[in-house]
Amino acid sequence: MNHQEGYADDVVKGFLTWSIIWGVVAVLLGVVISLQLAWPQLNLPPYLTYGRLRPIHTNAGIFGWGIGSFMALFFYITQRLTRTRLWSPGLARFQLWLFNVVIALAAITLMLGMNRSKEYAELEWPVALLVVVLWVIFSINIIMTVIKRKEEQLYISLWYILAALVGVAILYLVNNVGIPVSLTKSYSAYAGANDANVQWWYGHNAVAMVLTAPPLAIFYYFLPKSTGVPIYSHRMGVIAFWSLIFMYLWTGAHHLLWTPVPDWVQTLAMAFSIMLIAPSWGAVFNGYFSMNGQWHQMRDNYLVKFLIFGITFYGLQTLQGPSQAVRTFSAFIHYTDWVPGHVHMGTLGWVSLVLFAAIYYVVPRLYGREIYSVGLANLHFWLAVTGQLIFSITMWIAGVQQAVMLHATNPDGSLHYSFMETLIELYPYWHGRAAGGIIYFVSLLIFVYNIVKTTTSGKQIQVSS
Amino acid sequence: MIEKRPVILLLLATAVIMVGTVVTMIAPFRWINDPKLRIAEVKPYTPLQLEGRDIYIREGCNNCHTQTVRPLLADVERYGEYSKAGEFVFDQPFLWGSRRTGPDLARIGGKYPDAWHYRHTADPQSMVPRSNMPKYAFLERPLDTSLTERKMKALGFPYAPADIEAVKGKSELDALVAYMQKLGSDIPWRKEARAAVAGELKNPFQDDKTVLAEGKEIYGRDCAQCHGAGLEGGIGPSLADIDQPDAELFKSVYAGIPAGGMPAFGETLGKDRVWKVVTFIKYQKRH
Structure with a gap:
């Protein structure tokens, strides 16, 4: 058993607990702000307006739920893949404490309006500095564990973990450079189009280094663990790894098509976005081919269901993303609800489904108990997928409809619709999105209940080996 | 290996x-x-405008409003001249945004009179009934000016001591409106883009009662917020007794009256619909 092997797993439990708590907060806030968009009277100024709550939603989701779970699972995976106890469990415990302080501070300062305005880099400089400290001690712990490992070979998951550690560090440091005015106010060091280009180099590669590499590391570890058969091709994983981390960094400016950023930067971003389909689908095919002869497990094994749906959403995401990066299509759907539809397929579909599978796998092993209810896990799965699909599909339709209306012209060349005429048509879709979000939130509560019950009253696993 | x-x-x-x-x-x-792309007319923010910009950032306005007009027909007709890199050199941070839940604001400066912004920011639904923008009436509180000078210094913007003094006693809303009015108005695009109304101006719908319903609808949507639901006036003058030839009224609606704060509706409405709303307004006077 794990404890006999001497792994430091208490900190894994701690990070999982808190990441789930922040995940619930993130989705709950998502539901709240979706309702605020549909019913503006639900805005309660000054602290509880859409403008102040939306950054808390994204930060709680990406940093609280996403990175919190990655920290837990990286600690879990790294120890097992290196057959080595964590370099410093004490440092990891301090990291958990600091992590919660940072996320709580982030929520409070954002609600107070201390906001640097750059998406996913909103935190004012003192909080951002704490994030840097957090990441440095996390990286040191993982890297030192890898260096003094007992297993010579580095499995592909560790490659993604190591790349994510350096990638996030570079992105975060560069984009957060600022000119402080006081403890609670600073300005970006870059101006105008430069600031925009740096920001979206950061923003899009946060998608690479936070929402792609870590879930892939987790996917590559837990798919074989769940199915009991090895991954289809290590070599394909390696090729996809290097091309992924090479190509991603060129694509940030696809968020800035048709803006005053130089055309050649936009065109490079467009070309590399299309090329990214190859490494992305390298991982998808690796997942699918690993299922050869094992597809019956989609029926029998709920973990596999989460993982294969997750990688399928990743595959769809990495086809839709490049299509949006093409100038002509971007001209049409950029700035509409299409984009939140896209983003939430990635976060609710791909990242979260893979995290759910990993947590369902890890928790029974950490606590020595069987999962409380497979039936509830299945219910969680179907509600999550349904909620996510309702969310994304309504947003795609809303985006296309608004785009068509915004671009419609009369025979004399004048615009056919005023802005408000296009906006009022969105209300029904916003109601649909809120419904999808609520369904997803319910699925999350079922997940939490199942996990809590597992740790307290799941059947004890017999120690056999 | x-x-x-x-x-x-x-x-x-x-x-x-x-x-x-x-x-x-x-x-x-x-x-x-x-430096070659610099636009000489583009000036740094004044202390009041900068404070307004910081309130825009604090309230997260950029979550719903973009600030970059793309060189696309629909964007240029709806918002105005497309954005140039040189217009943003003083923007730290940039505020281009990524989602237009509300309209783009890159060219909002000079589009409406100050009074429109004060009323609309405090209570958007009083002017645009189905808007989903939150009410920002609380911005009527006094502006905190303790950091103003340090902010100007941090960004290296020129200022006179009198400019800093002038900020004191202003409200947060004053600052926000000052910022709104500066946005995109440094380059003289509005004057250049002002639609030239050429050819003979004859109302094609004169005495055509079938267009009154549509004219009323357009009036309710685009004109009533300033001129009142019953043409009684408000932010803009009363139109109830307007005594102007159709052609003059058409010009005002189509091309706007920049000095008086009247926006131009020609690009968004097109000639036909401008004539319809003119017909509606004139009909009210006669009946």
Whole structure:
């Protein structure tokens, strides 16, 4: 058993607990702000307006739920893949404490309006500095564990973990450079189009280094663990790894098509976005081919269901993303609800489904108990997928409809619709999105209940080996 | 080989990450904001405008409003002249945004009179009934000016001591409106873009009662917020007794009256609909 092997797993439990708590907060806030968009009277100024709550939603989701779970699972995976106890469990415990302080501070300062305005880099400089400290001690712990490992070979998951550690560090440091005015106010060091280009180099590669590499590391570890058969091709994983981390960094400016950023930067971003389909689908095919002869497990094994749906959403995401990066299509759907539809397929579909599978796998092993209810896990799965699909599909339709209306012209060349005429048509879709979000939130509560019950009253696993 | 050497793997991964970073993020610094692309008319923010911009940032306005007009027909007709790199050289941070839940604001400066902004920001639904914008009436509180001078210094913007004094006693809303009115108005695009109304101006719908319903609808949507639901006036003058030939009224609606704060509706409405709303307004006078 794990404890006999001497792994430091208490900190894994701690990070999982808190990441789930922040995940619930993130989705709950998502539901709240979706309702605020549909019913503006639900805005309660000054602290509880859409403008102040939306950054808390994204930060709680990406940093609280996403990175919190990655920290837990990286600690879990790294120890097992290196057959080595964590370099410093004490440092990891301090990291958990600091992590919660940072996320709580982030929520409070954002609600107070201390906001640097750059998406996913909103935190004012003192909080951002704490994030840097957090990441440095996390990286040191993982890297030192890898260096003094007992297993010579580095499995592909560790490659993604190591790349994510350096990638996030570079992105975060560069984009957060600022000119402080006081403890609670600073300005970006870059101006105008430069600031925009740096920001979206950061923003899009946060998608690479936070929402792609870590879930892939987790996917590559837990798919074989769940199915009991090895991954289809290590070599394909390696090729996809290097091309992924090479190509991603060129694509940030696809968020800035048709803006005053130089055309050649936009065109490079467009070309590399299309090329990214190859490494992305390298991982998808690796997942699918690993299922050869094992597809019956989609029926029998709920973990596999989460993982294969997750990688399928990743595959769809990495086809839709490049299509949006093409100038002509971007001209049409950029700035509409299409984009939140896209983003939430990635976060609710791909990242979260893979995290759910990993947590369902890890928790029974950490606590020595069987999962409380497979039936509830299945219910969680179907509600999550349904909620996510309702969310994304309504947003795609809303985006296309608004785009068509915004671009419609009369025979004399004048615009056919005023802005408000296009906006009022969105209300029904916003109601649909809120419904999808609520369904997803319910699925999350079922997940939490199942996990809590597992740790307290799941059947004890017999120690056999 | 790399499978067994984590330090080399880390260094190699960093190098690979840096290639695209250098080409698409670092290299563009050489070209973006190049002095050659400077636009002489574009001025730094005044202390009041800068404070307004900070309130825009604090309230997260950029979550719903973009600030960049793309060189696309629909964008240019709806918002105005497309955005140039040189217009943003004083923007730290940039506020281009990523989602237009509300309309783009890159060219909002000079579009409406101040009074429109005061009323609309405090209570958007009183002017645009189905708007989903939150009410920002609380911005009527006094502006905190303790950091104003340090902010100007931090950004290297020129100011006179009198400018700093002038900010004191203002409300947060005053600052926000001052910022709104500066947005996109440094370059004289509005004057140049002002639609020239050429040819003979004859109302094609004169005495055509069938267009009154549509004219009323357009009036309710685009005119009533300033001129009142019953043409009684408000932010703009009363139109109840307007005594102007159709052609003059058409010109005012189509091309706007910049000095008086009247926006131009020609680009968004088109000639036909402008004539319809003119017909509606004139009909009210007669009946």
